[in-house]
Amino acid sequence: MTENGVSPRAKVLTIDTMNPTVKKVEYAVRGPIVQRAVELERELSEGMKKPFAEVIKANIGDAHAMGQQPITFFRQVLALCSYPELLNDSTFPEDAKSRARRILQSCGGNSMGSYSASQGIDSVRQDVARYIERRDGGVPCDPDNIYLTTGASDGIVTMLKLLVCGEGETRTGVMISIPQYPLYSAALAELGAVQINYYLNEEKCWSLDISELQRALDEARRHCNPRALCIINPGNPTGQVQSRECIEDVIRFAAKERLFLMADEVYQDNVYADGCHFHSFKKVLFEMGPEYSNTVELASFHSTSKCYMGECGFRGGYMEIINMDSEVKAQLTKLVSVRLCPPVPGQALMDLVVNPPQPGEPSYDNFIKERTATLNVLAEKAKLTEQVLNTVQGISCNPVQGAMYSFPCITIPEKAIKEATDNGQQPDMFYCMKMLEETGICLVPGSGFGQRDGTYHFRMTILPPTDKLKILLKKVKEFHQKFTEQYS
Amino acid sequence: MGQKPITFLRQVLALCSYPELLEDTKFPEDAKKRARRILEACGGHSIGAYSASQGIECIRQDVARYIEKRDGGISSNPDNIYLSTGASDAIVTMLKLLVCGEGRDRTGVMISIPQYPLYSAALADLGAVQINYYLDEDKCWGLDVAELKRSLSEARQHCNPRVLCIINPGNPTGQVQSRQCIEDVIRFAKEEHLFLMADEVYQDNVYAEGCEFHSFKKVLFEMGPEYSSTVEMASFHSTSKCYMGECGFRGGYMEIINMDPEVKAQLIKLVSVRLCPPVPGQALLDLVVNPPQPDEPSYATFMKERTAVLAALAEKAKITEQIFNTVPGITCNPVQGAMYTFPRITLPQKAIDKAEAEGQAPDMLYCMRLLEEEGICLVPGSGFGQREGTFHFRMTILPPTEKLKIVLQKISAFHLRFTQEFS
Numbered sequence: 001m002t003e004n005g006v007s008p009r010a011k012v013l014t015i016d017t018m019n020p021t022v023k024k025v026e027y028a029v030r031g032p033i034v035q036r037a038v039e040l041e042r043e044l045s046e047g048m049k050k051p052f053a054e055v056i057k058a059n060i061g062d063a064h065a066m067g068q069q070p071i072t073f074f075r076q077v078l079a080l081c082s083y084p085e086l087l088n089d090s091t092f093p094e095d096a097k098s099r100a101r102r103i104l105q106s107c108g109g110n111s112m113g114s115y116s117a118s119q120g121i122d123s124v125r126q127d128v129a130r131y132i133e134r135r136d137g138g139v140p141c142d143p144d145n146i147y148l149t150t151g152a153s154d155g156i157v158t159m160l161k162l163l164v165c166g167e168g169e170t171r172t173g174v175m176i177s178i179p180q181y182p183l184y185s186a187a188l189a190e191l192g193a194v195q196i197n198y199y200l201n202e203e204k205c206w207s208l209d210i211s212e213l214q215r216a217l218d219e220a221r222r223h224c225n226p227r228a229l230c231i232i233n234p235g236n237p238t239g240q241v242q243s244r245e246c247i248e249d250v251i252r253f254a255a256k257e258r259l260f261l262m263a264d265e266v267y268q269d270n271v272y273a274d275g276c277h278f279h280s281f282k283k284v285l286f287e288m289g290p291e292y293s294n295t296v297e298l299a300s301f302h303s304t305s306k307c308y309m310g311e312c313g314f315r316g317g318y319m320e321i322i323n324m325d326s327e328v329k330a331q332l333t334k335l336v337s338v339r340l341c342p343p344v345p346g347q348a349l350m351d352l353v354v355n356p357p358q359p360g361e362p363s364y365d366n367f368i369k370e371r372t373a374t375l376n377v378l379a380e381k382a383k384l385t386e387q388v389l390n391t392v393q394g395i396s397c398n399p400v401q402g403a404m405y406s407f408p409c410i411t412i413p414e415k416a417i418k419e420a421t422d423n424g425q426q427p428d429m430f431y432c433m434k435m436l437e438e439t440g441i442c443l444v445p446g447s448g449f450g451q452r453d454g455t456y457h458f459r460m461t462i463l464p465p466t467d468k469l470k471i472l473l474k475k476v477k478e479f480h481q482k483f484t485e486q487y488s
Numbered sequence: 489m490g491q492k493p494i495t496f497l498r499q500v501l502a503l504c505s506y507p508e509l510l511e512d513t514k515f516p517e518d519a520k521k522r523a524r525r526i527l528e529a530c531g532g533h534s535i536g537a538y539s540a541s542q543g544i545e546c547i548r549q550d551v552a553r554y555i556e557k558r559d560g561g562i563s564s565n566p567d568n569i570y571l572s573t574g575a576s577d578a579i580v581t582m583l584k585l586l587v588c589g590e591g592r593d594r595t596g597v598m599i600s601i602p603q604y605p606l607y608s609a610a611l612a613d614l615g616a617v618q619i620n621y622y623l624d625e626d627k628c629w630g631l632d633v634a635e636l637k638r639s640l641s642e643a644r645q646h647c648n649p650r651v652l653c654i655i656n657p658g659n660p661t662g663q664v665q666s667r668q669c670i671e672d673v674i675r676f677a678k679e680e681h682l683f684l685m686a687d688e689v690y691q692d693n694v695y696a697e698g699c700e701f702h703s704f705k706k707v708l709f710e711m712g713p714e715y716s717s718t719v720e721m722a723s724f725h726s727t728s729k730c731y732m733g734e735c736g737f738r739g740g741y742m743e744i745i746n747m748d749p750e751v752k753a754q755l756i757k758l759v760s761v762r763l764c765p766p767v768p769g770q771a772l773l774d775l776v777v778n779p780p781q782p783d784e785p786s787y788a789t790f791m792k793e794r795t796a797v798l799a800a801l802a803e804k805a806k807i808t809e810q811i812f813n814t815v816p817g818i819t820c821n822p823v824q825g826a827m828y829t830f831p832r833i834t835l836p837q838k839a840i841d842k843a844e845a846e847g848q849a850p851d852m853l854y855c856m857r858l859l860e861e862e863g864i865c866l867v868p869g870s871g872f873g874q875r876e877g878t879f880h881f882r883m884t885i886l887p888p889t890e891k892l893k894i895v896l897q898k899i900s901a902f903h904l905r906f907t908q909e910f911s
Contacts, residue, residue: 009681009718011720011746011747011748011751012650012651012682012720013585013586013720013747013748014748014750017588018586018588018751018754019584019585019586019588020588022585022757023754025757026757027760030761030763031760038540060538062531062537062538063536064534064536064537065537065538066531066532068532070534075506078506079502079503079509080502082498082501083498083499083502107736109489109491111493112736112737113493113732113734113735113737114736115728115735115736150738150762151762153761153763183761186761190761305538309536311536313534313536313537313539313766314535314536314766315573315765338576338606338609338610338613339573339574339577339580340735340738341736341738343573343736343737343738343766343768343769345736345766345768
């Protein structure tokens with residue numbers, strides 16, 4: 001009450017008067033557990049005593065934050081683009097300068113500070129198209145079908161935006177794997193689309209089963225209009241690298257059931273396990289012949305944030321659109337124009353990713369050395385993680401075939417499940433919160449990604465430096481044993 | 489259009505991109521110091537790491553300090569600063585939070601006519617109701633509270649007006665609102681219970697004598713606690729305009745005032761889904777709000793470059809107004825600020841008829857002709873909104889002065905030809 005007895009007026013914007021779809025959005029990767037981790041970091045830095053000396057953020061696929069070094073060549077070119085006076089500097093190799101000049105020449109006023117075309121700098125899109133052709137054994141790629149984006153997330157959200165329509169029983173349904181990267185569930189919640197879950201098979205190394213896709217689809221058809229099928233390969237959080245046969249099956253399924261395919265391939269260089277290979281959806285689609293390659297509508301996504309680059313902060317990415325209706329394409333071009341253009345430094349970086357040093361160029365040896373070292377270390381850490389976690393009774397870890405995460409299954413004692421549930425908390429959130437408070441290790445509970453009822457998981461990145469990762473794994477093991485004992 | 493970037497800004501960005509350059513003697517100490525500070529605030533000391541979703545903390549602190557200095561000491565809480573991917577990103581995010589309801593309850597958002605079409609696009613995309621309030625062309629595009637009232641009352645019949653957007657300095661119109669006007673708008677927002685969105689990306693682009701930029705935040709707080717503790721507001725800024733012109737970096741921020749804490753938590757959650765704004769843009773923003781100081785090595789050059797850019801823009805603003813006003817059939821309000829001129833053009837009835845017969849906006853027909861005949865690309869006024877029966881185009885004042893003069897001559901000549909052809 002104010003002095004004159006009048007109640008203070010309610011605000012214009014309150015939890016009750018805000019956009020209801022935003023309230024439905026959740027994003028576990030940066031959710032409550034991470035907020036608590038940040039708080040703990042602050043407390044530590046203020047001198048508060050904790051059972052740990054540092055908070056380890058193994059929650060997010062951020063390689064540089066965990067000490068991975070950037071690729072020298074990329075940063076040299078970016079510096080040259082930022083401050084072209086350096087083109088006169090003899091310490092920069094010629095191939096870096098030549099890339100920088102080419103990029104700058106395609107920028108308005110020869111400056112990275114100009115807006116680019118909304119679809120992205122023309123010469124960069126051409127380079128992306130050539131990269132795709134090389135990667136896919138010559139299957140042609142039209143630069144007009146390439147849209148540069150602000151990270152892959154931007155392209156994914158834009159496509160979902162275009163796809164979602166209808167009301168009630170005709171509302172667009174979008175199929176996504178369980179477990180999934182929660183950008184998808186967040187975007188679908190915000191757009192008011194229907195999320196259609198298809199379960200990956202944990203017993204078969206998180207593989208995809210067509211019969212499960214069929215089951216999910218048939219069930220969904222009763223209450224919505226399924227129109228899109230999203231697949232993340234290599235998988236996040238699960239790390240599986242789908243077989244070629246599986247990819248063909250998915251394409252066949254999409255063709256038969258008339259689904260728009262969205263292939264999230266941001267981890268395409270992160271493949272570690274023997275016998276596993278990355279097969280791009282585009283390539284497989286075209287190798288299946290014109291019956292499929294002329295008809296299946298597909299969008300594939302890539303990014304500068306993962307692989308061996310780890311340049312998350314630059315927000316670079318692209319999508320390739322296949323068989324899109326030309327009227328819709330015009331709408332897409334219009335839609336992206338409203339936000340003017342993706343960040344130009346990210347576009348420049350993408351150009352280098354798709355147009356790296358070639359044999360014979362001065363920077364080639366060093367580039368290959370750095371790239372190989374980074375990918376080898378990741379492969380080593382993937383194996384180490386699987387091994388150590390599988391020595392823990394009550395933790396079961398599928399091979400980390402690719403990507404940057406492990407998603408082990410954890411057994412949580414009944415008593416702990418009950419305590420969690422009594423507190424209105426997911427049991428694996430309860431587990432992860434305890435782990436955070438006791439060890440400083442920040443993971444993301446499986447409930448943030450989706451999992452079969454009655455199962456629990458956590459997602460942990462394999463990104464900390466090897467020595468630190470070993471310590472991390474040891475602490476996770478110790479914590480799990482202690483926790484299990486405490487709640488038995 | 490050939491404007492040169494600020495040397496200092498680009499030096500620091502190069503240092504952040506390739507920290508080996510910190511050993512390079514040709515970079516000044518103050519640039520290195522800024523770069524080190526930014527890198528230290530980044531995960532793994534790399535601009536390639538994701539930042540916190542709200543933006544790098546020390547940058548938000550620098551932004552808050554900049555706002556305090558700009559606003560004569562009125563305090564700014566870094567927690568209320570959200571870095572964004574250009575101002576557009578933050579504007580769309582705020583509108584997203586605000587839009588709800590169905591049918592007659594659907595959120596209505598007031599925006600000036602003419603407006604920068606991000607607003608109309610975002611409102612269309614969100615399915616919100618766009619509520620137009622007309623700026624007064626005869627009074628140099630001034631804002632009239634009576635017109636705000638008219639438009640609001642009308643809108644209340646069919647939607648739930650909750651937001652008032654204002655662009656100051658204006659785009660496309662270039663007017664710099666008076667302090668009195670800003671107070672009036674704040675008072676109106678309070679009385680009518682509207683969330684205020686102040687788009688201030690052109691805050692350094694003020695040219696006309698007697699015009700000054702007054703931030704909404706500053707005026708709000710100078711109006712006392714009755715307003716400063718109650719009016720909900722978001723102010724937007726960007727690295728794309730002013731003297732920097734670094735559009736491609738997509739740097740920006742918004743400052744939130746008096747937001748409900750539960751909504752703030754939702755806002756934080758919403759921005760987290762897109763991880764973070766581009767870090768190079770965040771770094772650039774840090775330099776904008778924390779530029780070289782008088783005692784630093786780069787100061788003299790920085791001030792010289794900054795002053796030259798703004799002086800050139802002021803000169804071109806004046807030339808543009810002068811030349812257009814010599815053309816019969818073109819009337820140009822003073823370009824008080826921003827980067828555009830939005831002159832009114834008289835179109836012969838025959839041209840209007842032809843356009844309408846072809847299903848085209850008359851000013852689009854005019855602009856298309858100009859493009860085909862002279863290669864000059866302008867945007868027709870219909871793209872921004874204008875009073876029924878009036879026609880305009882928006883032209884930037886950005887080409888280098890000599891080129892601008894040529895462009896202005898060509899447009900003038902074109903206008904006379906066009907008028908002649910359709911009389």
